[in-house]
Amino acid sequence: MVRAATSADVPAIVAMALRFRASDPIFTRIPPDPIRLGAFACDLLESGGLFVADRGGRLIGLLGVIAAIDPRSGTRFATEIGWWVEPSARGSIAGVRLLRAGEEWARAHDCTEFHCFAPWTPLHNEIALVLEREGYAAYETAFAKRLI
Numbered sequence: 001m002v003r004a005a006t007s008a009d010v011p012a013i014v015a016m017a018l019r020f021r022a023s024d025p026i027f028t029r030i031p032p033d034p035i036r037l038g039a040f041a042c043d044l045l046e047s048g049g050l051f052v053a054d055r056g057g058r059l060i061g062l063l064g065v066i067a068a069i070d071p072r073s074g075t076r077f078a079t080e081i082g083w084w085v086e087p088s089a090r091g092s093i094a095g096v097r098l099l100r101a102g103e104e105w106a107r108a109h110d111c112t113e114f115h116c117f118a119p120w121t122p123l124h125n126e127i128a129l130v131l132e133r134e135g136y137a138a139y140e141t142a143f144a145k146r147l148i
Contacts, residue, residue: 002097005041005050005062012059013041013052020084024119029146040064044081051101053085053094060089063098067109078106079115099134117142 005013017037021027044050044064053061064082069075080102085095099116106114116136118127128138 001054002051002061002094002101003054004048005045005052007042007045009052009059010038010041010045013050013062014038016059016062016084016086017041017082019086020082024121049078049102049105051098051105053089053098055089055094060092061085061094061098063102065102065105067106067111075113076109076111077113077115078102078109078111080117083116095130096134099130 014034014037018032018034021032041050044066047066049065049067051063052059062082062084063080065078066081067076067078070077083095083098085098103114116131118124118131
């Protein structure tokens with residue numbers, strides 16, 4: 001079941017966020033701060049843009065969503081800021097249901113587009129395939145460079 005997250009979910013959300021960050025090589029260069037992750041989860045709770053996949057009282061996934069204004073066009077869009085499904089739940093419908101909950105949130109917040117990311121990990125192609133099946137199209141590749 002996918003539902004809006006609650007404050008009682010924050011410890012489990014932080015634990016999932018730490019596993020997510022540890023799984024992606026780009027994030028291992030910048031150590032995560034559990035306190036900041038918890039505060040960020042609370043910020044997302046206030047906006048209503050934090051969803052969890054719950055299987056029998058155990059959280060197996062999360063999706064954080066924010067809305068923004070494109071400064072070039074004034075168009076309001078939403079973007080996922082964290083999308084994670086526990087390895088034991090991958091291959092289930094949980095990830096797609098989280099994505100759809102984010103899309104519903106975006107529509108309710110007058111967003112005309114929803115942006116998602118497929119990190120360059122071994123799961124990239126699988127994530128891209130899920131997104132394409134849900135109607136998403138790749139439009140840009142992001143690059144990062146460590147400066148300090």
